[in-house]
Amino acid sequence: MSRFVALPQGVSEATFAKAIQEYRALLGEGRVRTDPASLQSYMKIMIPESEELHKPSAAMYPKTVKEIQAIVAIANKYKTPLWTVSTGKNMGYGSSAPATRGQIVLDLKTMKKIIHVDEELGYCLVEPGVTYYDLQQHFKKHKMNLWVDVPAPSAMASPMGNTADRGVGYTPYGEHFLFSCGMEVVLANGDVIRTGTGGVPNSTSWQANKWGYGPYVDGIFTQSNYGILTKLGVWLMKGPPPGGYFPFLMKFPKVEMLADIIKTLMPLRLAQIIPNACIVVNAGWEAAGYFTYDKNGKGTNRETFYKGKDSLPPKVFQQIMDKYDVGAWNFYAAVYGSPEQVALNWKYVSGAFKAKFGNQVRIITEKEAKDDPIFEYRRQLMMGGSTLQEFGLYNWRGGGGSMWFAPVAAARPSECDRQMRLATEVLNKYGFDYVSEFIVGWRDMHHIIDLLYDRTDREEMNKAYKCFDELLTVFTNNGWGTYRTNTAFMDKVSHSYGPGMRDIHYRLKRALDPNNILAPGKSGIDLNPHNPGYAFNEGLNHGRPLDVP
Incomplete structure (x- = not known):
């Protein structure tokens, strides 16, 4: 019987144990957890499938971009897949459980810096673990007349997580990806890129100008598994005057x-x-x-x-x-x-x-x-106010x-x-x-x-x-x-958009993540032939098994 709750597909227990040893050497024992009690919160799902299909093998808690770069290097070495979450408040769409069994949850809630808030132009730059509530408290503390657009489930969700899944809210800034500006992304090979004007040394307009120069790539890092977002710019609404x-x-x-x-x-x-x-x-x-x-x-x-x-x-x-x-x-x-x-x-x-x-x-x-x-x-x-529950x-x-x-x-x-x-x-x-x-x-x-x-x-x-x-x-x-959609139906929804889109999604995955270490199965994109989302060339929809305990 394995000493781990689950193992990644195709990875032996001995290989996984070596990977965990290296992750712990990097982060320390407390920030790499494999015990059932620590993993329990990542197994709670609301979708009609067995929890067995979505059991993680471990959870890790990085604090810096450099640590994430080192993590993806180890993941490539041992082929241990990483399922990235910010705060895990993905209610109705799968919570924080991975799409396929045995993935390591890369929990970014420990990266909680509000790096900058610009009251004059109305924008902020945040890390993945920052919540809408954190921003609201920051505005209140510094007496800033700014609003951030909050989704329905909870202000404890993350602007980065909700934007990456192209979520929506209810103010005039309700289309969250539309009102994002500039990303920092760690790629599967460990490279760090900054989109828009972020690549210009000492850029003063990274959160002010969306487009930069050349092909616009921010969109490929939303609803995808092509990179790990580590910073996001968010446009903020100026609060209207009294009576407004x-x-x-x-x-x-x-x-x-x-x-x-x-x-x-x-x-x-x-x-x-x-x-x-x-x-x-x-x-x-x-x-x-x-x-x-x-x-x-x-x-x-x-x-x-x-x-x-x-x-x-x-x-x-x-x-x-x-x-x-x-x-x-x-x-x-x-x-x-x-x-x-x-x-x-x-x-x-x-x-x-x-x-x-x-x-x-x-x-x-x-x-x-x-x-x-x-x-x-x-x-x-x-009005982008504090909503703590539905x-x-x-x-x-x-x-x-x-x-x-x-x-x-x-x-x-x-x-x-x-x-x-x-x-x-x-x-x-x-x-x-x-x-x-x-x-x-x-x-x-x-x-x-x-x-x-x-x-x-x-x-x-x-x-x-x-x-x-x-x-x-x-x-x-x-x-x-x-x-x-939720993790149980990502593959079917992916097929509904036609073979052309699936083909380009898989081409991008092969180019950016050939070892399939970043969130396999996310949006139906998975290079593992044993997983349901793989059979795109044959035009097959394997679907997902209904395995109810």
Whole structure:
């Protein structure tokens, strides 16, 4: 029996032991862990697969770029793959567990320097372990009128990690990769590169100018396994003057109103009257926010209203809506600027929705919301405030299972309506509820659907896997791409974008990481012939085995 929790594929125990010995000589015993207790947090997954498929072999905690360079040298020597995480708050997409069994988790949470914040131009340069909360506290301490755009799950996530996965938030700076500027990357051969103008000695514009000269390469280090990001520039929003931020909520009573909501809001979004990445939240997602735990740890959730395993009947869903006073759709947005601009733009926004919906829309501002916790949560999100948890969402069904299905739609009313109807049909077929939000981008919708299920129930795990698989198939067949996915389905999503893209992804991997040491399996890119993502030339989709204990 092996003395290690797991071993990398193709690496013997003796070889792995030698590698660990060299890693410990470099970092010390405390920063290279192989004991089960230390690895437990990296084995916690919310996807419907066995934890055995995602067990790491070790975890390492570097503190400097030089240490990472030395780590990749050892990894190349012994062919020990490295699964890089920042803070590991990758909720709904796989947490911090590696894509394939036996990888070493390279945990960069110990690299926590806020290297520079420029208040004049509104940007910062940070290391991987810096969180959104860290930046917020820094602004507060130094009395800086700056906002950083925070994603929904938690301010304890990392700007670098979320940007590298092309995540989104809810302020006018909601498209995180778009508002990044300049990277430092350690390549698989140990070289360090700085993108944009970062390669110019003594550059003064590394975080001010995105492009530099020649081919723009920053994008290949997002959703990829071509390098290890060690520094990232992030553009920050200047906070508006007092009275220059006006958040609001509009509640709509009928599911069928989605197309008209989109039709009304998009002209306002395109004209930048509503400048932020606003959201249209369905009743399930909104109601889940109000579920709370009592002092005994027992939660109020959908099971309080309906004991069955099937999706909620319409009458029961309506009971939940009535209980928590949520709309079938709940539209959160804000207007920003000077007080005069805010007042004028609010007239445009409220007028447009009143003209379209009349008394069928309920408009709620801070004054009416008072101390409502969900309004406050959304108000904070849309101003880059401190959000430490997603209220109650994972208590909707219970059992710890969650997968975020994230297709993109063009921001057309008919397209969003069709996505909603197809997703509801597939989810209900397997007994799951449609719990979603549309994040309104520039001309697209990030349609975030949380497939919530009970991971303690073997039958539900199997159903959840099959349901997610069918959602991917149906949406791909309708011409909709998935912009982000969990580790169980990365290979299938990769195939959905066609052989041309897979071919170039593999060419880049062979050129930059021929020993396949950086996060094999990430985004379906893996040079190991024993792993599911390898068979790209043959046009085969091996898929992933459903191995439920």
